[in-house]
Amino acid sequence: xxxxxxxxxxxxxxxxxxxxxxxxxxxxxxxxxxxxxxxxxxxxxxxxxxxxxxxxxxxxxxxxxxxxxxxxxxxxxxxxxxxxxxxxxxxxxxxxxxxxxxxxxxxxxxxxxxxxxxxxxxxxxxxxxxxxxxxxxxxxxxxxxxxxxxxxxxxxxxxxxxxxxxxxxxxxxxxxxxxxxxxxxxxxxxxxxxxxxxxxxxxxxxxxxxxxxxxxxxxxxxxxxxxxxxxxxx
Amino acid sequence: xxxxxxxxxxxxxxxxxxxxxxxxxxxxxxxxxxxxxxxxxxxxxxxxxxxxxxxxxxxxxxxxxxxxxxxxxxxxxxxxxxxxxxxxxxxxxxxxxxxxxxxxxxxxxxxxxxxxxxxxxxxxxxxxxxxxxxxxxxxxxxxxxxxxxxxxxxxxxxxxxxxxxxxxxxxxxxxxxxxxxxxxxxxxxxxxxxxxxxxxxxxxxxxxxxxxxxxxxxxxxxxxxxxxxxxxxx
DNA sequence: GCGGCTATTGTTAGCGA
DNA sequence: ATCGCTAACAATAGCCG
Numbered sequence: 235x236x237x238x239x240x241x242x243x244x245x246x247x248x249x250x251x252x253x254x255x256x257x258x259x260x261x262x263x264x265x266x267x268x269x270x271x272x273x274x275x276x277x278x279x280x281x282x283x284x285x286x287x288x289x290x291x292x293x294x295x296x297x298x299x300x301x302x303x304x305x306x307x308x309x310x311x312x313x314x315x316x317x318x319x320x321x322x323x324x325x326x327x328x329x330x331x332x333x334x335x336x337x338x339x340x341x342x343x344x345x346x347x348x349x350x351x352x353x354x355x356x357x358x359x360x361x362x363x364x365x366x367x368x369x370x371x372x373x374x375x376x377x378x379x380x381x382x383x384x385x386x387x388x389x390x391x392x393x394x395x396x397x398x399x400x401x402x403x404x405x406x407x408x409x410x411x412x413x414x415x416x417x418x419x420x421x422x423x424x425x426x427x428x429x430x431x432x433x434x435x436x437x438x439x440x441x442x443x444x445x446x447x448x449x450x451x452x453x454x455x456x457x458x459x460x461x462x463x464x465x466x467x468x
Numbered sequence: 469x470x471x472x473x474x475x476x477x478x479x480x481x482x483x484x485x486x487x488x489x490x491x492x493x494x495x496x497x498x499x500x501x502x503x504x505x506x507x508x509x510x511x512x513x514x515x516x517x518x519x520x521x522x523x524x525x526x527x528x529x530x531x532x533x534x535x536x537x538x539x540x541x542x543x544x545x546x547x548x549x550x551x552x553x554x555x556x557x558x559x560x561x562x563x564x565x566x567x568x569x570x571x572x573x574x575x576x577x578x579x580x581x582x583x584x585x586x587x588x589x590x591x592x593x594x595x596x597x598x599x600x601x602x603x604x605x606x607x608x609x610x611x612x613x614x615x616x617x618x619x620x621x622x623x624x625x626x627x628x629x630x631x632x633x634x635x636x637x638x639x640x641x642x643x644x645x646x647x648x649x650x651x652x653x654x655x656x657x658x659x660x661x662x663x664x665x666x667x668x669x670x671x672x673x674x675x676x677x678x679x680x681x682x683x684x685x686x687x688x689x690x691x692x693x694x695x696x697x698x699x700x701x702x
Numbered sequence: 703g704c705g706g707c708t709a710t711t712g713t714t715a716g717c718g719a
Numbered sequence: 720a721t722c723g724c725t726a727a728c729a730a731t732a733g734c735c736g
Contacts, residue, residue, distance in 0.1 A: 247726025248715045253513050261715090263720080266518040268714065273510045275713095276730095277524075279487050280507060284500040285529045290507075291548050292514070293521035299548065310525050311545060319531035481709020482732045497703080499732080506730060 266294060274302040287313070287320040500528060508536040521547065 256262040270292055277288045281304035289303040289310030301307045305320070313320045490496040504526055511522040515538035523537040523544030535541045546552075 243726075245717055245725050246715080248713085248728055249726095250728060251517075251715070253516050255519055256517050262518050265715080266514070266520060267720080269510065269514045269517070270520075272713065273507060273514060273522075273524075276503065276507045276510060280500070280503045280526070282487050283485075283490050283503070284496050285489060286500060286504075287527035289523075289525040290511075291521075291523040291544050293544070293547060295519045301548070310527070311548070313527065314525050314533065314535070314545070317533075319527050319533070321527065321529055321531060477709075479708050479734055480732080482711055482730085483709090484711060485732070495732090501703080502731065509730090 270300055274300075277302050278304065285321075289314070504534055508534075511536055512538065523548070 256265060273290060273292075277290050280286055281288045287304055287310050289301070289307050291299065291301045291307065293299055303310050309320055490499060507524060507526075511524050514520050515522045521538060521544050523535070523541050525533065525535045525541065527533055537544050
């Protein structure tokens with residue numbers, strides 16, 4: 235006969251806590267991390283279950299920002315500011331919902347965006363030129379890719395890539411970054427511009443307020459989920 | 469002796485559901501309402517427990533907007549947009565954390581803007597093409613660029629290589645990498661490939677900010693929370 | 703639409719590595 | 720800071736008003 239002995243509890247298990255400021259720093263950080271991802275998960279589920287657009291922004295006391303958004307944070311924020319529902323812009327998965335859902339509005343919205351974009355292009359010409367120059371330079375270290383940066387290639391479509399491919403893509407990106415970083419270091423040293431430890435000043439080259447569009451590659455059109463989650467670290 | 473009889477179950481209780489688009493309209497609406505308030509409550513708890521600033525925006529498929537924010541939505545959004553850390557101004561509970569975060573906020577703001585711009589380069593290539601095509605169609609005339617776009621012309625001066633430009637692209641590259649990493653993380657979370665509590669592969673974040681508050685409550689029992697919640701139809 | 707009701711699933715506090 | 724574990728707690732699916 236097998237004797238079953240009650241094993242001593244390995245943990246106390248969850249305990250109820252009051253909803254008040256956590257004083258213990260470590261505890262607070264752990265809780266922040268767990269609950270934050272919990273909220274993001276909930277947000278993702280809500281967007282999938284109900285076809286809702288969701289945007290979540292969280293600032294930690296340490297000053298870090300975390301955000302989640304479906305289809306992506308910027309789109310949701312922009313829609314909030316403009317008062318235009320994201321669904322009117324691109325999402326069309328809800329065909330069963332409201333078939334005659336103001337197609338005109340959709341058209342108008344896209345049209346407006348197209349016009350805006352076109353106008354932006356003019357101002358962007360200068361920047362593109364700079365990009366071309368950069369390409370020439372970077373190709374020296376990265377290896378020629380023809381007329382464009384390889385990451386600008388249309389064939390690079392995140393939606394189609396499976397996880398492994400994305401991982402590879404990631405590593406490649408990191409690799410390129412390192413190479414460029416190395417190249418930059420060389421240039422700076424040669425120029426005597428190098429300032430140890432100093433963060434590079436960002437030229438106020440790009441200042442445009444580009445209207446977020448649903449064509450975003452990180453959005454979710456491809457799969458059943460969309461949504462982007464990211465934080466910005468220094 | 470008291471005889472306990474098992475009463476017939478009054479309800480089936482909760483049932484597990486798949487996280488996929490709810491087809492039943494009524495069901496979807498109910499779920500949307502319940503889960504939405506659930507998220508708001510979670511957000512409120514997070515802000516109280518961890519002193520975090522949280523902003524949540526939700527669009528229903530019907531086009532209604534609901535939001536919650538601590539201290540309030542606008543503040544959080546403004547913070548996000550500007551990259552300014554309110555915590556540096558008002559709340560100082562985190563003084564032990566990161567004394568030198570204010571100057572970074574300024575840097576981050578410009579950095580973010582620059583990054584956003586580059587992030588869209590890939591998409592823009594396609595858009596530029598379309599824009600040019602549109603122009604041709606609409607105007608019926610075009611200043612011939614041959615097979616290439618004017619901005620691809622070799623005559624573009626390559627001699628001037630500004631270090632700042634290199635730095636800019638370097639940072640942009642890094643960000644692209646982060647974005648991809650974030651996307652991968654998202655896919656993994658939704659696929660269940662990643663543990664629920666897992667954090668993004670990216671050293672997530674930074675943008676500084678912080679500043680508590682809150683006004684109403686959704687889960688705000690006892691007026692312990694502040695935070696603002698409101699929705700408005702479109 | 704909202705709120706109440708369970709039975710059940712899902713989340714997470716506390717601990718350790 | 721993240722990860723796994725586990726028991727306890729909290730959210731909620733499906734119903735009924």
